[in-house]
Amino acid sequence: MNMNLEGKVYPPYRLKPDRALAARMQAGQGLGAPAAVPPTYFIFLRGETRGVDLFTDLDIPRTKALHAGQRYEWFAPVGWDDEIEVTARIASLAEKQGKGGKLWFADIEYEYRILPARTLALREITRLVKRG
Amino acid sequence: MAAPKPGDVIFDVTRPGASREQLAFFSTGTEDPNPIHVDEAFAKSAGFSTVLQQGPMTTAHLAALLDERFGARLKSLDVTFTAPVYPGEALRLVATVESAASDIVCALAVHKPDGTQSARGTAVVRP
Numbered sequence: 001m002n003m004n005l006e007g008k009v010y011p012p013y014r015l016k017p018d019r020a021l022a023a024r025m026q027a028g029q030g031l032g033a034p035a036a037v038p039p040t041y042f043i044f045l046r047g048e049t050r051g052v053d054l055f056t057d058l059d060i061p062r063t064k065a066l067h068a069g070q071r072y073e074w075f076a077p078v079g080w081d082d083e084i085e086v087t088a089r090i091a092s093l094a095e096k097q098g099k100g101g102k103l104w105f106a107d108i109e110y111e112y113r114i115l116p117a118r119t120l121a122l123r124e125i126t127r128l129v130k131r132g
Numbered sequence: 133m134a135a136p137k138p139g140d141v142i143f144d145v146t147r148p149g150a151s152r153e154q155l156a157f158f159s160t161g162t163e164d165p166n167p168i169h170v171d172e173a174f175a176k177s178a179g180f181s182t183v184l185q186q187g188p189m190t191t192a193h194l195a196a197l198l199d200e201r202f203g204a205r206l207k208s209l210d211v212t213f214t215a216p217v218y219p220g221e222a223l224r225l226v227a228t229v230e231s232a233a234s235d236i237v238c239a240l241a242v243h244k245p246d247g248t249q250s251a252r253g254t255a256v257v258r259p
Contacts, residue, residue: 021160021161021162021163022161023161024157024158024160024161025157025158025161025162025192026161027154027157027158027161028150028154028155028156028157028158028159028161028186028189029147029150029154029158029189029192029193029196030147030148030150030154031196038192038195038196039192039195039196039198039199039206039209040188040191040192040195043162043188045162045163045164045165045188046162046163048163048165049163049165062166062167062168062174062178063174063177063178063179064178065166066213067186067187067188067213068212068213069187069210069211069212069213069251069253070187070188070191070209070210070211071208071209071210071211072191072195072208072209072210073207073208074204074206074207074208077204127212
């Protein structure tokens with residue numbers, strides 16, 4: 001893993017909730033189209049085509065990647081028409097010796113702010129693991 | 133509705149196993165480019181027996197159930213994925229109140245039909 005990227009802050013990108021994507025997400029869960037923006041609609045994955053290419057930047061080949069977990073904190077509701085500014089930061093990187101070899105852990109923090117006031121709506125931390 | 137107290141079960145719900153088509157829907161819906169959820173050969177090259185269900189689908193299930201019960205009172209959700217989930221594996225999702233002081237803290241557990249825990253976590257809710 002590229003350990004010297006700890007603390008890196010990516011340039012912000014913008015998102016608007018998309019009803020079609022939300023409906024697809026919920027279809028995956030076996031649920032109907034949502035009336036409101038689903039609580040976990042905003043997810044780190046949406047940054048990958050918007051300049052936050054974690055797997056490349058951190059040198060985590062897909063075949064060696066595991067998703068260890070997620071944390072969400074909600075501060076304000078987001079409506080379908082809201083425009084959101086997203087800032088991603090590589091919060092921490094760590095190397096550990098596991099039973100089956102080395103493991104590398106990355107915690108990446110995303111803040112989602114409602115424009116134009118930049119009201120903090122949501123904080124997401126995703127935890128990625130690279131297997132040796 | 134009575135205030136939750138320690139030991140109360142907030143939900144104990146089983147979601148049916150997701151099909152491969154559902155996994156593909158979820159990947160599209162979350163803009164997830166990882167082939168491990170849809171490409172059998174790729175999943176095998178990564179050391180798994182078949183494609184993997186997305187961890188965030190478990191998070192989404194838990195969040196939806198908590199949102200249904202608590203709405204905007206839900207403050208935070210922390211989920212750790214502890215075992216892979218494969219297509220067709222039902223998930224039993226349980227939330228139990230651990231403490232109910234200034235906030236309500238719920239312990240979360242997700243199990244597969246064979247008893248393997250696939251995720252655990254904590255949710256914090258405003259009283």
